[in-house]
Structures are given as C-alpha cells and as structure tokens.
Amino acid sequence: MTEIPSPAQAVDLSFEFFPPNTPEGARKLREVRARLAALAPSFFSVTYGAGGATRDKTMATVDEIAAEGRQVAPHLSCIGATRESVAELLDTWRARGIRRLVALRGDLPSGMVDTGDFRYASDLVAFIRARSGDAFHIEVAAYPEVHPQARSADDDLRAFVTKMKAGADSAITQYFYNADAYFRFRDDAQRAGVSAPIVPGIMPINNFVQLARFSDACGAEIPRWIRMRLAGYGDDLASIRAFGLEVVCGLCSRLLEGGAPGLHLYTLNQADAAERIVQALRLRG
C-alpha cells in the first residue's frame, strides 16, 4: 500500500454504532468500544431506527456507553415522533448526563404512515432548541452528493442551511468516495453563511455486496473504477480489504489536507477497519 502522509493537526474522531439486537451483539460491541476508546474519539454515536423501532435498544446502548464514562450522542428521528415523545426523550437524556445528539428526519419504513409532529429535521432541531436551550450540542446530517429525495442540489443546500440556522451546532455527512463533492458542498454552505463544522462521514470498505446495497439505498455513489475493481475481487476478502483501505485512506488524507475538521467513522459495530484506517493515517500515537 502507498504510504499516506500524516496530517499535522490533531484530528477529531468519532465512531458510530447501531444498537445490537442480541446479548452476544452487546458483548461484542463492548469489546469494540474498548478498542476504539483507545483511539481517543470525541464521542461515540448510536443510531435510532425510524419510527422508534430501536428506541429501547438505542437507549440501553447509550446508557451503557455513558456508564463507562464515555461521551455518547444518541440519534433521534422525526418519523413517528410527537412533541411529547421527543420532550420525554430529551428530559431522560438530560437527566442521564447526555450532552450531544444527532437530529434526523429518518426514512419512513414501507407500509408505515407517519403520524409524527415533525416533517423535516429542521423542525426537530428547532423544537429541541426551543425546549432544551443549550443543553445539547446538536448534530445534523449533510449530503455532499445530494440527498436522494431532493429536487435539486440547490434545494438540498437551502434545506441544509435552514436546518443549521434552526439551531444545529455541526453536521456529519453521508458517506462518499469523492472528496471534491465534499469540498464543493462545504464551500457552498460556507458561502451561504454556515460556519459550523461539517465532518465527513467515512464508510470503510470491507464487503462489496453490502456496500453496494447501502449505497443504492442512500444515494452515495461508488465511483465506477472502485466498483469495478471491488467486483473483480469476487470472494477474495483480503484483496477487497487491502484495496478498500487504500481508497479510504487516500480519501481521508485528501479531506484532512483540504481542511476537514475531523472524521466520523461508520463502524458497523466492527473495530478492525476503523483501527486500520486510523493507524494507516497515523492519526494517533
């Protein structure tokens, strides 16, 4: 693998998990957290199933991480959420010492009718600010390659600016493999008055079939040359991982050299890939 120059600044890291479904999954995630905690992240975040599907599991995982004395940010989505249910969650988190959260719209599960009080993430952000003042640092989502339901890139940028102005403190992006899309989005957002940090979300490449499925669903583009190479490796997982590490480290290097304020890694509850990226980039001692 080519050697990647280490960025001079101390890079802010955060790691995202989904709430495990089984006691075995919870045990494994404890081990993963212990390994990733050694990389001194600013926080861990825990996803939230749209419609509150994982409400209790998200809460349990967040509680466990907080009890370990680590900074943790629960995600929260609009789908199915009422003013009362969000107010209750905010009070619970506040009482448990949570100081950061990730506010999202979420995606309506098929067959579900949304009966919630919030249409867009910006409505949720505004409600949280009005209800809880500065009690929480609010993160929101950003889409350098444009949200799949947006009518145009300009509309999506306007929606993002509205969301930030509703009271968000910083943003984490959907993953992408094209650094120029990030720089263009960040620069456009800055020109539109957003000075808050926009942290790139980074998806390690470990499994081509899974990555292609995720990417088709969320509108993240896998460039053709990467897709073709990954497809060409077939079942050769070692080659997929080696090539994936090189691609992702090259991307992160460019982002950091271009001024990205940190990296948020989508871990899929695995430590290996995130550790390899951080080590290859020499982001920690």
Ligand code: FAD
């Ligand atoms: P919004 O900001 O509300 O935008 C949704 C769409 O509406 C966009 O197309 C936008 O352009 C448009 N829009 C927004 N405001 C307006 C307006 N005023 N008028 C017209 N159009 C508007 N999903 C989960 O279910 N659980 C999670 O835990 C979760 N975590 C995530 C974490 C990150 C970092 C990211 C990037 C995504 C995450 N998602 C999660 C996925 C997210 O919920 C989906 O991408 C969802 O489709 C959009 O959510 P949003 O918060 O960006 O929505």
